[in-house]
Amino acid sequence: MLFWIIATLMAAGAVAFALPAFVVRSAPAVRPATAPGDTGVQRPVSGLALAPLVLLPVFAFVLYAVYGDPGAMRGEAGPSMFGDDAAQAAPPSREDLLRHLERMPRDGRGWVLLARMEFGADRFAQAAAAYDRAVAIDPKVAGDPAVWCEYADALGMAQGGTLAGKPRELVSRALALNPAFPAALEMAGGAAFEAQEYATAARYWRELLAQLPAQARARIELEAAIVRADGLASR
16 A cells, blocks of 8 residues: 555656646657657657657556556565555655664665655655665565666656666666566667667567557557657668
8 A cells, every 4th residue: 555655646746747848848759658648757858869768657657557566565675664564554754764764774665665755756866876775785675677667767867867878777677577577668668769779669669568458548659659669760
């Protein structure tokens, strides 16, 4: 329950932050997270090749809700204030988390939760730092591809809205853990498109498309993104 509360707040914050800027963009969509009508996060760069830069937190949240394992973080990092009993209570505040992490700095789950709170408040650099701490100290947290995707998204936002460089490397770490992980496939396609590697982008998105239910609304946007990438690849 705690995961869904925090993730929902993250998604709502991302939409509220991004929608006013998104509606003034005129470039056609080329990624599933930035298709026409999507409430995507504005990226502070220009040009058709850079339009689909970073995975939308909302789109990743939907995919992870369907295919991911939100419970994978439970019971994996030793003693914590965020166990099953705590999940039934009210979510801790940021101040509570910081005090807890001062006392228990090796609580990987606590660092992930702090990272999600920071991301939801648009403190992207702080979120990336918290994710980095989490994967460094807790092998089980580091074994969750969703955490690597979230880390990549936070770092991409912190460096100005691009998956180039280290964020793309983090997505590759997620794919190494689970080559079929939906959010990682979506982000890998976006990073490839940003680098003008259109055939690679289309390949990742086709792998993702194969996982989507036949009636899923996301299929339409994803199919359009694949067609766009194929068209650019053939030029």
